[in-house]
Amino acid sequence: MKRKARSFSSGKWAGKVRTLLPLLAGLLLCGFALAAAGRRVATVEKDILRQANPVEVVVASIPIPAGDAFSVRNLAKRGIPSSGTGHRNVPASDFELLVGARSKTAIDPGEPVLWTDVEEPFDTDAFSKTVLPGRRAMTLGVDATSSFAGLLHPGDRVDLLVERSGANPGDWIRDIPVIAVDRDHNRLARPSDKEETATVTLMVSPGEGSRIARSLGKVHWFLRNPIDNAFVARSSPAKPKTLHVVEVWKGGVMVLPIPAAKEFPG
Structure with a gap:
């Protein structure tokens, strides 16, 4: 009887285990699915946060009619999601560039200025x-x-050494004023402090511009003090010369006088 009871009990537990196995497998699969879904949700959240990262742009603070001038009175800076911005938006760093310009179209308050x-x-x-x-720019x-x-910066002066092709010597073009760096042509009001400069505008004579444009080699830039060599010292003029007569006497008789050159005493 004891042996029969044990076999009955062991068979009952074996049946329970077989019944629980599908449930355990389902729990494991559900756990894997939840973990994968969690990772996917985290990736989507990061992407949303990246797209929603605010970027400061210039917006209209009050209604700006068409043809009205931009000023600090009708402009403001505001952060908007980066996903809603493009290359047409005016970044906050270029705020001062708009001051004094005119609006082509009417802009409502809060709308970004393009x-x-x-x-x-x-x-x-x-x-x-x-x-x-x-002169020419x-x-x-x-x-x-x-x-x-x-x-x-605008207002600086530079010298250029223009390399020529072959064995031709370089051509110096000196004391050229810088009138603009990128879009900035006002030394006192630099609207943005860019990491890199792309263009420099010089004020040259037509001859200087032609010499630079004909260059087939590299152009070397040299920065100079704006007041350096403000005037070119000219060499002292040669002292005037005058002629004086040298009298020659022979045996008490004066022969013809011989003119001789002599520097004027100074």
């Missing part, structure tokens, strides 16, 4: 008037070396 909303070119007239008569592409690591 570059396409700005009358172009809004500063060409003012910039062109900085070019002196008989010439823009050159530069890198970190030729822009002196971003330390070159």
Whole structure:
């Protein structure tokens, strides 16, 4: 009887285990599914946070009618999700560039200001008037070396050494004023402090511009003090010479006088 009771009990437990096995397998699969879903949700959350990372752009603080001038009174800076911005948005770092320009279209309060909303070119007239008569503005592409690591600003003066092809010697073009660096042509109001400078605009004579444009080699830039060699010291003029007469006497008789050159005493 005891042996029969044990076999009955062991058979009952074996049946329970067989019944629980599908349940345990289902729990394991559910755990794996939940873990995979958690990882997926975390990835989606990171992507949403990345897209929602706020970027500061220029917006209208009050209604701006078409043709109205932009100013600190009607402009403001506001952070919006990066997913809602594009290359047409005016970044907050270029806020001062809009001041003085005019709106091409009406802009409602809170709406971002786009570059396409700005009358172009809004500063060409003012910039062109900085070019002196008989001079021309010439823009050159530069890198970190030729822009002196971003330390070159409007109002500086530079010398250029233009390399020639072959064995021809380099051509020096000296004392050239810098009138713009990228879009900035005002030394006192630099709207943005960019890490790299892309272009520099020089004010050259037509002859200087032609010599630079004909260069087939590299252009070396040299920064100079704006007051260095403000005037070129001219060499002292040669002292005037005058003629005086040397009398020659022979045996008490004066022969013909011989003119001789002598420097004027100074």
